[in-house]
Amino acid sequence: MVEVLFELPMNLLGLGISALIGRFAYSGYSTVASPNLLRLTFAFFSIALGFTLIAVGLFAGEYSQAITTTGLASQALGYFFIAFSHSLKSFDLSPPKYFMLLPLAVTGFVIPGNSIEHLVRSISFILLVYVSIETMASYMQSRKTSTLMIGSGLGLLAGAELMSWYNFIYPDSFYVAALSVKVAGFGLMFIPFSKFGLANGLGRMNSQIGSGL
Amino acid sequence: MVAGYRTHVSIIADILSTARQYSYEGYDSGATVTHLIRKANVPYQRLSSIVSSLKQSGLLQEDSARYRISQKGIEFLEAYSEFKGFAETFGLKV
Numbered sequence: 001m002v003e004v005l006f007e008l009p010m011n012l013l014g015l016g017i018s019a020l021i022g023r024f025a026y027s028g029y030s031t032v033a034s035p036n037l038l039r040l041t042f043a044f045f046s047i048a049l050g051f052t053l054i055a056v057g058l059f060a061g062e063y064s065q066a067i068t069t070t071g072l073a074s075q076a077l078g079y080f081f082i083a084f085s086h087s088l089k090s091f092d093l094s095p096p097k098y099f100m101l102l103p104l105a106v107t108g109f110v111i112p113g114n115s116i117e118h119l120v121r122s123i124s125f126i127l128l129v130y131v132s133i134e135t136m137a138s139y140m141q142s143r144k145t146s147t148l149m150i151g152s153g154l155g156l157l158a159g160a161e162l163m164s165w166y167n168f169i170y171p172d173s174f175y176v177a178a179l180s181v182k183v184a185g186f187g188l189m190f191i192p193f194s195k196f197g198l199a200n201g202l203g204r205m206n207s208q209i210g211s212g213l
Numbered sequence: 214m215v216a217g218y219r220t221h222v223s224i225i226a227d228i229l230s231t232a233r234q235y236s237y238e239g240y241d242s243g244a245t246v247t248h249l250i251r252k253a254n255v256p257y258q259r260l261s262s263i264v265s266s267l268k269q270s271g272l273l274q275e276d277s278a279r280y281r282i283s284q285k286g287i288e289f290l291e292a293y294s295e296f297k298g299f300a301e302t303f304g305l306k307v
Contacts, residue, residue: 028296032289034222034307036300085305138304146302192302196295 004058006176010183011058015051018044018078021193036085043081050075065117078125079200086134093167123139128158146192156185162164220306225251226293228263229286232273236281243279 022044029037053071057064131155160182163174219227231252233243235244244252250260266275272286282290297307 024299028292028299028307032222032296032307034296034300035218036220036305036307037296040300040303040305045282082303085303101270129283135304138301142301142304147304150302150304191298198304 004172004188007058007179007186008055010179011051011055014183015048015055015184017190018051019048021189022048022111024193024196039081039085043085046081047075047080069117069120072117072124075116076120076127079124079157082129083127083134086131090187115168118168122160125158125161125165128154128161132158145193149192150189153185156181156188160185217282218306221298222293222307224253225263225267226254226297227289228255228260229268229272229282229290232280232282233287235279243276243281245279249280 022041025037027152029041050071050073053074055066057067057071059065089194132151132154135147135154139147139151160178163178163181166174167178167180226289228249233245234252235242235248246257246260246264250265252256253260253288255263264273264275267286268275270285271283271288274281274283293307
């Protein structure tokens with residue numbers, strides 16, 4: 001019961017933050033038709049769906065594990081979309097560089113053994129580390145504090161996934177800390193976003209320019 | 214890391230801002246194709262197809278082979294600037 005009282009608000013907070021960012025990204029896509037904003041839209045709506053499923057999983061009884069794992073998979077898909085946006089920027093897709101990621105991807109399937117949940121968590125971890133490094137690389141170029149915050153937030157999310165994955169070895173050792181760090185990561189990402197989202201009434205959903213480009 | 218890569222949307226923004234410059238800032242006769250090619254730095258063939266879609270979308274207006282930005286185009290540029298900042302916080306380009 002105590003676990004539910006802590007987890008539910010944390011998941012709902014994560015859901016709120018990711019849904020807000022996703023909605024703003026969607027309003028950006030519908031206005032300027034940028035593929036990267038579409039990827040961010042998919043990413044954050046997928047993460048929001050993941051938080052929803054994890055919250056539902058708290059009350060699902062015997063199906064709890066399955067629903068939670070589906071939620072984590074949905075979040076991993078979201079992290080993939082963010083990573084996908086970055087890969088287009090950083091890699092020219094020539095075979096030698098592209099296949100450098102292959103060993104990293106394989107480790108995700110080797111480390112956790114037969115637990116699907118931990119498979120998903122390790123994939124999420126790899127994607128988040130990659131995205132965090134990419135964002136930090138962008139910060140080194142632009143020196144924008146907001147980019148540093150997003151990069152740090154993504155780094156915290158990666159740390160949270162690592163801590164959650166550690167539960168595989170020592171069950172329930174870092175679970176509460178992992179969830180707190182995860183929500184802190186989303187909170188850190190929300191700070192620079194709030195400058196855009198809240199100041200502008202969540203984008204231009206109501207004044208659809210509808211350029212059709 | 215690849216530097217200097219321009220997205221399709223950023224090229225559109227360059228074309229529209231050039232048209233805006235020649236619509237309001239002392240050059241109210243509108244921008245010629247040469248102006249657009251020079252400022253947006255795209256070849257003629259590509260520019261033609263982009264300008265054609267911009268006219269269809271109502272972002273650009275043509276009058277005697279001169280191009281002026283529309284009110285909708287100005288709103289697009291403002292939105293572009295806003296969402297460009299948003300994407301850049303993620304280290305991405307719009």
